[in-house]
Amino acid sequence: MSAPMSEQRLAEILARAEAATPGPWCADEWEIYQGTEYVPGVSAWIGETCRGTSTPEQDRADASFVAAARTDVPELAAAVQLLAAEVAGLRARITELEALTPAPIQTCRTCGTGYDYGKPCSVCEFKKRMAAALAEDPHDSPLASTLVSPWQQAVAGLNALVDADVIFHVEPDGHISAPFSDEHIEWDLQARRWVLTHDDEDESAPALVEAPHSAPPVRDLRPGADAARRMLANRDTTGGTDV
Incomplete structure (x- = not known):
């Protein structure tokens, strides 16, 4: 899914999870029961995945997936809600920062020199270029004496x-x-x-x-x-x- 999950879509998923038989669920072969472990004569039967057109191994895998989904879905939905809240907070902070008017002259955190907002520090850029030129020819470069x-x-x-x-x-x-x-x-x-x-x-x-x-x-x-x-x-x- 390329688009973020909407609040409505998440609410629909949670509603289906709440309406289903309370979990956890477990699987015994291809049959699904209520509880963490199947107890004959005690565990409530939920359903089965035996279709007659697939292998027994596939039926068991399907049953295991359906049984685990009873608890997996609510947990995943809770994680999505948490992340959505964090994203909303970050977007609100970005909006606040974009509304601020920065000072035209900023102070470089590296060398302490003032520079124009939105542009690199000219002093740091000069030192960087000097060091790069000297590194290419450390002995004969005329830049060596300037350092x-x-x-x-x-x-x-x-x-x-x-x-x-x-x-x-x-x-x-x-x-x-x-x-x-x-x-x-x-x-x-x-x-x-x-x-x-x-x-x-x-x-x-x-x-x-x-x-x-x-x-x-x-x-x-x-x-x-x-x-x-x-x-x-x-x-x-x-x-x-x-x-």
Whole structure:
């Protein structure tokens, strides 16, 4: 049955069940009696399913079905009534919710950002797309840098020198150099950028000044760092003679 059972149809079924001989019923072969178990000479006879045109097995199955229907039908009808009441309650609640006028700006339960009612949260959608794009190419994707803070990127740059076994030190003005390298990092006043310079670029060297918010020197604690600093200091004071 495709259509829901109407209240009238359910009432007709219950009326027939109420009018029938009170249950429960039981079956003995193909005969039906009143009671839970057939007692010869005691149980009231209800009817039989012996038709003479079917097998005894089929007659017994029919009798068992008819006997059980006496209690099955009222139980099923009660279940239908219960479900119908629940459906009616849900439909009433839906009607109440549809009558409400939602606020034009909703608050996302995931990130707490406001978004237009009826549309997805733009912040969550952006993060989802960024994560999906990064997952496709986690190393070369330009999106990788957008998911890392600038401080983390700066730390990654310094760690790149460490991973390359470069002995370097940071001076009070932020100047980063290595004892045995002609490359160093300095602050370009005009460009207002940190730049990589070489010792052979003196003629076109940028205008360098003390970087703002300079930090105290960072001591390199790796093996050989102290010896390299002593050699550098001795070279500066003795004209390049190593001791």
